[in-house]
Amino acid sequence: MDIPLIEFRNVxxxxxxxxxxxxxxxxINQGEVTTIIGKSGSGKSVLLKHIVGLMIQDEGSIxxxxxxxxxxxxxEKKSYFMQISYxxxxNxxxxxxxxxxNIAFPLQYTTKLSAGEISDKVKVKLEQTELVDMAGKYPAELSGGTQKRVALSRALVTEPQLVLFDEPTTGQDIVRRNAILSMVSEYRKKFGFTAVIISHDIPDIFFISDRILVLHDGKIVFQGxxxxxxxxxxxFVDEFIESLEGFEERLTGLYSKRAFKMRYQNELKKNDSSETFIIIAFSVKSFGSYCEKVGYTAGQKMIRAxxxxxxxxxxxxxGFSVRQKLNQxxxxxxxxDYNEAxxxxxxxxxxxxxxxxxxxKLQIPECECAELSVLVNFAEGKSGQDEILDIFKKARNNQKEILRIQIGKGSAS
Structure with missing residues (x-):
């Protein structure tokens, strides 16, 4: 069994x-996105401060x-803290x-790198996060989304193993909220860091999370x-999660996962096992690279449309639908049955x-070059016998392209 990157024992x-x-x-497992959810004042930020060393526990071990x-x-402590960004x-x-x-600041004050070495690292990070054209601008000249990218670039310039996010989408509308979460997810894949996020963005945060921790009355009551x-x-589920999640997923207007589950249980589980149903699996291919080219907000507008x-x-x-992942x-x-489907x-x-x-096309801004594809396949199941997610996995095999959107400067096809 792999050793966790971070472990709390009776803290x-x-x-x-x-x-x-x-x-x-x-x-907290290495390479994953772990999200901590809980009511306001439940101790989530206190927990993060223990990880980063701003607080010392009274009992237990970290x-x-x-x-x-x-x-x-x-x-060893200095080396540990150098592995963490907040x-x-x-921002x-x-x-x-x-x-x-701004991006150079952590290197100047936490390392002994020369000015030339710092410059090289900052230039690489500017290129990787597509901020080269913004290098000479000040925060007031940037959009909110670009400011988030700068803040994340600064957090990553020290090449940390662990990045902590404290409510990264506070004050954002639904499209920009999903755009920020999408950016965190894509950068995690690109740079390989482990992410720990405190968030109230239910259910949006679930689309990018590998694991969820529920902090309730000072205890972790769920990990999974x-x-x-x-x-x-x-x-906690009745008091907090269901009140935030609601009946619809706010970005697309599709069912929330809980509402989706309730409907398929009502319609499929109780029916005669001779009845068949169809699962259609849709995926948006190259979504991450598309977002990097056109922007994460534009990417979420595409998903919404x-x-x-x-x-x-x-x-x-x-039929009834749900968003399963960021792009699924x-x-x-x-x-x-199969023929009707x-x-x-x-x-x-x-x-x-x-x-x-x-x-x-209405959701596509001008850019030099970008493309994405919509893929689809479907599979048949039997009511009362087959689980939805099992049929979904089967349907995701051998998906076929039904639409490709290619963007050149000022045009889309």
Missing amino acids: TKRFNGLTVLDGVNLQ LYKGQDIAQFSPK MFQN ALFDSMTVYE TPEELDDFQHP LGQYMNKHFSAVG FITVLPFS RELVEEFSRDLASDGLEEL
């Missing part, structure tokens, strides 16, 4: 007799790669510094995947390539 923290963390046990941090020598809620960029100077959280029975078009088409024939959708066609998918493909393409 307790009190303030003036009030227990904020009460025997917390948790694991381990880094299996070693107790409290036993580290001063040199992205603040409000915390210096208004009087250019983008270049977003899918496992769907089956978690606890008062596609989800809305899908909902309009399939709900008219009794599931549509269920109850009481349908093939006709419906062919009709959807034709409509998407004509009317749908025009709607999607």
Whole structure:
């Protein structure tokens, strides 16, 4: 079994007799996105501050790669803290510094690198995060999304193993919120860091999370995947998650995952096992590189338009849909079979390539060159016997391209 990157063992923290963390046990695995959710004031930020060393626990141990941090020598502690970056809620960029100077700041004050070495590292990071043209600008001259990119670039310039995000989408609308989360997800894949995120963005945060930790009454009451959280029975679910998640996923207007699950359980689980249903699996190929070219906000507008078009088409024939991942959708066609599904998918493909393409084009800004494709396949299941996600996995095999959007300067086709 792999050793966790970070592990809390019975960690307790009190303030003036009030227990904020009460025997917390948790694991953060290397290379994953771990999201911590909980009510306001539940101790989430206190937990992060223990990881970064801004607070010391009253009881228990915090381990880094299996070693107790409290036993580290001063040199080992410095090395540990150099592996961590913290992205603040409000970006915390210096208004009087250019983008270049903001990104260089951590290297200037936490390393002994020469000016030339710092310059080389900053230039590489500017190129990797596509900020070269912004290097001489000040934060006030940048959009909110670009400021987030600068803040993330600064957090990554020291090449940390672990990046902590404290409510990174606070104050953003639904499209920009998803754009920021998409950016975090893509940069994590690109640079290989481990991410720990505090967030209230339910269900949006679930699309990028490998694991969810639930902090409730000072304790970690759940650790697992977003899918496992769907089956978690606890008062917290009723009090907090369901109140935030709602019936619809706010970006696309499709069902939220919980509402989707309730509907397919009602419609499929109770029916005769001779009844068949169809799962259609949609994927957007090259979505990450598309977002890097056209911007993460434009990428989310594309996902929103596609989800809305899908909902309009399939709900008219009794189907219902959900966004499964950042760039994946599931549509269920109850009481349908393979032949009927093939006709419906062919009709959807034709409509998407004509009317749908025009709607999607409206979400495309000017850029030099970018492209993405919509892929689809479907599979048949039997009511009361087959699980939705098992059929979805089968449907994702051998997906075929039904639409390709290619963007040149000032045009799309």
